Amino acid sequence: MELSDLLVNELAAGAVFPGGACQAAREMLGLTQQDLATSAQVSRKTINDFENMKTEPGGRILRALRETLEAQGARFCVLGGAVGVYVGRPCAVDGT
Numbered sequence: 001m002e003l004s005d006l007l008v009n010e011l012a013a014g015a016v017f018p019g020g021a022c023q024a025a026r027e028m029l030g031l032t033q034q035d036l037a038t039s040a041q042v043s044r045k046t047i048n049d050f051e052n053m054k055t056e057p058g059g060r061i062l063r064a065l066r067e068t069l070e071a072q073g074a075r076f077c078v079l080g081g082a083v084g085v086y087v088g089r090p091c092a093v094d095g096t
Contacts, residue, residue: 011076014063016056017083022065023051025074025085040068 026036037044042061049055073087
């Protein structure tokens, strides 16, 4: 494995992300599919189908989902050829 394969980069704006990353972000944020659907103004079925790899939503829906998840603290990243997610929340001044 090359060292460059270990670098984690932010997923480019507008890049397609997989339904599994959407589900992981949603669950790490403690959101239900309905919570995300309401916030992103899409149907719960659309989210369910995307997370279960039944459909690939169009650009507007992917953008809405990503923006909604990122507004809650999710960050999408790329490691090699894989897309992952982590949740970053601001820390208090004392480190807690």
